[in-house]
Structure formats: C-alpha cells, structure tokens
Amino acid sequence: MKFNILYTDKESKARTGLIKTSHGDIETPIFMPVGTLGSVKGIHQWELSDDIKAQIILGNSYHLYLRPGLNVLKNAGGLHGFMNWNGPILTDSGGYQVFSLAENRKLTSEGAVFRSHIDGSKHLFTPENVVDIQRTIGSDIMMAFDECAPYPSEYVYAKNSLDLTHHWLDRGLNHFDSTEPYYGHEQTFFPIVQGSVYKDLRIKSAEFIAQKNCYGNAIGGLAVGEPAEEMYEMIEIVNNILPKDKPRYLMGVGTPVNILESIALGIDMFDCVMPTRNGRNGMIFTSQGTINLRNEKWKDDFSPVDTNGTSFVDKTYSKAYLRHLVITKEILGAQIASIHNLAFYLNLVKQAREKIKDGTFLTWKNGMIKQLSTRL
RNA sequence: GGGGAGAUUCCAGAGCGGCCAAAUGGGGCAGACUGUAAAUCUGUUAUCUUACGAUUUCGGAGGUUCGAAUCCUCCUCUCCCCA
Numbered sequence: 001m002k003f004n005i006l007y008t009d010k011e012s013k014a015r016t017g018l019i020k021t022s023h024g025d026i027e028t029p030i031f032m033p034v035g036t037l038g039s040v041k042g043i044h045q046w047e048l049s050d051d052i053k054a055q056i057i058l059g060n061s062y063h064l065y066l067r068p069g070l071n072v073l074k075n076a077g078g079l080h081g082f083m084n085w086n087g088p089i090l091t092d093s094g095g096y097q098v099f100s101l102a103e104n105r106k107l108t109s110e111g112a113v114f115r116s117h118i119d120g121s122k123h124l125f126t127p128e129n130v131v132d133i134q135r136t137i138g139s140d141i142m143m144a145f146d147e148c149a150p151y152p153s154e155y156v157y158a159k160n161s162l163d164l165t166h167h168w169l170d171r172g173l174n175h176f177d178s179t180e181p182y183y184g185h186e187q188t189f190f191p192i193v194q195g196s197v198y199k200d201l202r203i204k205s206a207e208f209i210a211q212k213n214c215y216g217n218a219i220g221g222l223a224v225g226e227p228a229e230e231m232y233e234m235i236e237i238v239n240n241i242l243p244k245d246k247p248r249y250l251m252g253v254g255t256p257v258n259i260l261e262s263i264a265l266g267i268d269m270f271d272c273v274m275p276t277r278n279g280r281n282g283m284i285f286t287s288q289g290t291i292n293l294r295n296e297k298w299k300d301d302f303s304p305v306d307t308n309g310t311s312f313v314d315k316t317y318s319k320a321y322l323r324h325l326v327i328t329k330e331i332l333g334a335q336i337a338s339i340h341n342l343a344f345y346l347n348l349v350k351q352a353r354e355k356i357k358d359g360t361f362l363t364w365k366n367g368m369i370k371q372l373s374t375r376l
Numbered sequence: 377g378g379g380g381a382g383a384u385u386c387c388a389g390a391g392c393g394g395c396c397a398a399a400u401g402g403g404g405c406a407g408a409c410u411g412u413a414a415a416u417c418u419g420u421u422a423u424c425u426u427a428c429g430a431u432u433u434c435g436g437a438g439g440u441u442c443g444a445a446u447c448c449u450c451c452u453c454u455c456c457c458c459a
Contacts, residue, residue, distance in 0.1 A: 036412050058411075096411045104413090117413040148411075192411090223410045252411035273412045280415050281408085296405070326415095334415050 001140070001188045001215045003028075003247050011362040013239060013266035016353045019216075019247055021140045022185035023080065023088040026055045028247060028268035029352055031259065031345045032090060034276065036060040037067070038083045041276050042335045043342065045085050051311050052342045053350070056087055056140075058271050061133045062094035062125070066116055070136045078138025078183045090271070091139035093130045095192065095220065096252070099148035107147065109167065127172035131179065131189070138183045143218065143251075144172045146192040151225040158196035165194045166208050173212060188215040190249060193238050196221060197230050206241035216247040216269075223253045232261055239266040256285055256348055256372045260365045263352050270349075275341030280334040282326040285344050289374030293323040293337070305336070311343035 001021055008015040019026040033040045033048065035057045040048055048054040059079055068082075076082035079089055097114070098105055104115040111126035127145045134142035146165040149158050169191050176189045191209045195201030209217055219238055222231045235250065242248055249269035250262050259270050275285065282294040286306045291298065301319040309315070313336045325333025348368075355361040 032411095034412065041412080042415080060412080063412085090411095092411045097413090099411090101413070143411075146411095218411085220411065225410095249411090254410045258410075272410050273414090274410050277412065277414065277416080278409060281417090283409080292407085294406085329415065331415070 001186060003216065003245065005245065007357045009264075009356050009361045010359065012264040012365075014263050014352070014356050014361050015266065015268070016356045017247065017268060019088075021056075021088045023086060023140055024055070026088060026269075027350075027353060029259075029263045029349050030055055030269055031349045032056045032058050032269060032271040033342050033345075034058045034271055034273045035083075035085075036063050038064060038079055040338075040342070042280065042331075042338045043276075045083065047339055048085070048342075049087065052339060053310075053346050054087070054342065057085060057089055059089055059091045059137060059139060060094070060097075061091050061130055061137065062097040062114075064091075064137055065094075065123075065133050066118055070133065073136050073138075074182070078136070080138060088140040089138075090141040090249075091134050091137050091143060092251075093134070093143040093145040094125055095143065095146040096148050098125075098146075099150060099224070102150070107164065109164065111145070111168075112147075127168040128175040131172055131175045135179060135182055135187065138181070138185070139187065140185070141188050141190055141216065142176075144169050144189065144191045146194060146220055148221045148224065149194060149196050151196065153196045155196075155198055155201075158194075158198055158201055161196075162194050162201050162205055165192065166205070169209070169212070173214075190214060190216045190218045192218045192220040192251065193242070194221045195234075197226050197234060199234075199237055202234050202237050203241065206238040210242055213243075214246070216249060217242045218249040218251050219267075220251045222250065223258065228258065228261075231258070232265060235262055235265045235267065256345070257369050259345075259348065260352065260369055260372075263349075263356075264362065264365060275345050276338045279337035279341040282323075282333075282337065284322075284337055285341055285372070286376070287344075287368075287371060289371060289376040291319070291376045293319065293326050298323045305340055306344070309340060309343060310347045311339050313339050314343070 003017055003019050005015050005017045017028040033054050038059060040057055073079060080086060098112050101117055106113045111124055114123045130145040145168050147161045149161040181187045191212050191214050193205045193209050195205040222234060247268040248266060250267040252272055253270055254272050282292060284291050287308045298319045303319060304315050305317050305319055305322055306314040317336055322333060322336055355364040
C-alpha cells in the first residue's frame with residue numbers, strides 16, 4: 001500500500017492524498033460507508049460504486065466471525081468476492097464491540113472473552129486471532145485489536161486500558177508480520193491511538209504508535225460522548241505526533257461538521273454509521289442543514305429530497321414522498337434516505353478535496369459548518 | 377317476534393365504588409442516534425398554567441353514596457343468536 005500527499009492546505013492542517021491498494025485507489029480525505037455484516041445496510045453494491053461513489057467500505061471482524069463464520073468466508077475466497085464488492089475494504093477488529101457489548105465480555109491481558117449477542121456462546125478474541133480473522137476476511141486494511149475506553153473513564157482506568165491496547169498492539173503486529181495474506185492481494189495493518197480525553201495519555205499513545213511505522217494510523221476512542229471541543233483537542237495533539245506522510249484515520253466519526261473540522265486538523269479517513277442509521281430513522285443531511293423527515297412540516301413539501309444532491313434519488317423523489325415512506329416504515333424509505341445521506345457524505349469530502357486543492361478550504365469549511373449546523 | 381351483549385379519553389381495548397385524567401397497543405406530535413446487538417430507542421398526547429395546581433371527562437338524563445367510568449332507574453343507539 002502506498003500513500004502520496006497531493007496538496008496541503010496553507011491555512012490549516014488539511015491535505016489531500018491518494019492511497020493505492022490492491023483493490024483500487026482511494027482519494028483522501030475520504031468517508032468510508034460502514035458495512036458491518038458484509039452489507040452497507042439497504043444499499044446495493046452497484047449503488048455504492050456508481051451512484052454514491054464510495055471508494056472503500058468497512059466490514060466488522062466480530063460480526064462476520066459470528067455470521068456467516070470463517071469457513072464460509074474462506075470458501076468464498078474472502079469478503080470481496082462473497083459480497084461482490086471489488087473496491088477496497090477496511091475491517092474493524094472488534095475493538096468497538098469490546099466497548100459496545102461491554103456487559104457480555106471480560107478483558108484479560110490474553111484478550112477478550114465474549115459472549116455472542118446472538119446465542120450467548122463464548123468466544124476468545126486475542127490480538128493474534130483477530131489478525132487471522134481479518135486475513136480470512138481478506139480486508140485491504142485491517143485494524144489492531146484495541147480497547148475503546150468508555151467516556152467518561154477515570155484516569156487510572158484509561159491508563160491501564162491504554163497499556164493493554166499497546167501490549168495488544170505489539171502482539172498483533174508481530175503476528176501480522178509473521179503471517180501472509182490468503183488470497184494473493186496485499187493487506188496492511190493500522191494501529192490505534194487511545195488514551196480517552198487525557199492529553200498525556202494521548203501523547204504517549206501517539207508516540208508509541210508513531211514509532212511502529214505502519215502504513216497508516218488510526219485514532220480511536222473519540223466521539224463516545226465527550227464534548228466535540230475535547231475531541232478536536234485530542235485530534236490536534238495526536239496529529240502533531242503521528243507522521244505526516246501516513247494516512248490518519250479517525251474511527252467512527254461522525255457528523256458532517258465533525259468531519260470538516262477534523263479534515264482541517266489533518267485527518268484523512270472517516271467512517272460512521274450516522275448516514276445510514278440516521279437515514280433509516282428519518283434524518284437526512286443536506287447542504288442547507290439537517291432535516292427530520294418525520295416532522296409534520298415536510299408533509300406537503302413536494303420539492304426534491306435535495307436540490308443540490310448528487311444522487312439519483314435526490315431528483316427522483318420529493319421530501320413529502322420520502323417522509324411518507326419513512327412514516328409508514330416502507331423499506332424503500334430507508335433505502336432512499338441511506339443512499340441520499342451516503343452520497344451527501346461522499347460529495348462533502350469530495351468538495352473538501354477540491355477546496356484544499358484550490359486553496360479555499362478554510363473559508364469554504366467555515367461557511368459550510370454554519371449551514372450544516374442548521375436544523376431545517 | 378324471542379333471547380343475549382354492549383356504548384370508555386383520536387382508534388382498538390383494559391378498568392367494574394376511593395390508589396382513575398383512566399392500564400396496554402396503535403395512531404399523532406417531538407427528541408435521540410458518531411469504529412451498527414438499532415428499518416431502533418425515548419418523551420409526550422382532555423383543558424388552562426412556566427410550574428405548584430385548578431377545571432371539565434368514561435352514550436344521555438336523573439338517582440344512591442362522604443365519594444361513581446364503576447351501583448340503581450329511564451331514555452337513545454349498536455352488535456350477536458334463535459325465529
């Protein structure tokens with residue numbers, strides 16, 4: 001995998017770049033749609049590639065390991081072929097599930113013992129077998145197994161958690177280096193900076209991660225409930241330490257505003273369930289602001305879903321119709337809203353890339369943030 | 377014609393003397409959602425009031441009772457069964 005920086009902004013830390021993978025190139029800054037179970041919920045693969053213009057999508061080790069299971073994935077020759085997505089795939093390690101399924105797991109220095117949320121069966125995830133799982137999935141970018149500390153966390157908890165994550169990282173990296181891809185294409189491994197909202201821990205973690213010299217680096221454990229300002233502060237501190245010539249991936253973030261602010265701080269990659277989940281729940285993001293389609297005010301609004309939208313759904317359907325579909329829980333409503341939101345996110349980062357190239361990023365960003373914060 | 381059941385807050389439907397402005401669903405209205413256990417969850421839904429609280433509600437009219445959606449009388453209307 002290669003990463004080249006193309007343009008750097010003079011007024012901020014923003015930059016554009018190109019990541020080359022065995023499954024194609026990724027222009028950064030990029031947003032990566034989340035496809036936990038081998039499907040970006042409600043979206044066809046051709047819609048992802050041809051309409052939404054997704055350049056890379058996510059999968060999840062924990063979920064795919066439980067279902068369909070490693071045998072199926074291996075027999076399918078990996079996730080790309082199984083789901084018929086030929087672009088790049090990044091897999092999360094299951095570290096987030098350590099956090100979100102906290103009642104069903106126990107952490108030891110060996111790893112994390114899980115109870116499946118599906119049938120209660122017991123499973124052990126270790127830094128090593130999580131690499132194996134991601135080898136079996138065949139993701140282009142695999143993530144280290146980490147603990148995403150909850151917010152708020154006591155300093156001592158955050159520190160111990162960080163030590164565990166670093167310990168796991170060394171083991172995961174060793175295992176990665178001593179194993180080979182199964183399907184003939186290149187795989188890379190991203191370590192994850194943790195440290196909750198404690199500056200010294202974030203600095204320590206960023207320094208630890210930076211010297212591993214991986215192809216790219218991730219920042220985790222943010223947008224878990226802390227104020228946005230604290231998140232930006234952490235990003236700034238960490239990005240001052242993480243190498244400039246490597247892609248930086250801010251995990252699980254976020255709102256359109258979060259993304260623009262983080263691009264300005266030097267982040268290159270994002271993923272978030274927000275466009276799809278909120279879409280399914282009737283919220284759409286537009287360049288004018290956010291819209292809760294379930295609100296009565298849209299009942300008779302026959303204007304297009306988004307006059308500035310780039311997806312075919314934006315011109316094909318009206319707000320009133322989409323509202324009707326959402327209210328009546330028609331599946332098509334969830335699909336249209338998800339397609340719209342993902343296209344909006346992808347177009348947002350595309351515009352950001354263009355503005356960075358033009359040297360007008362900061363002014364544009366500040367104007368956009370004002371609009372995007374509007375509640376229509 | 378004979379016999380029986382019932383009318384409850386937007387709807388369905390509990391409640392059968394005080395803990396009832398009335399369970400629970402649904403619908404309506406609003407909020408949440410950030411490396412997806414989410415096509416999910418939460419709040420609210422008589423009127424007035426910021427609130428405390430106050431005032432009218434359970435087909436209609438009377439009555440019994442300290443107190444009635446709940447008991448009694450009459451009226452109106454609906455539904456079911458047998459002819």
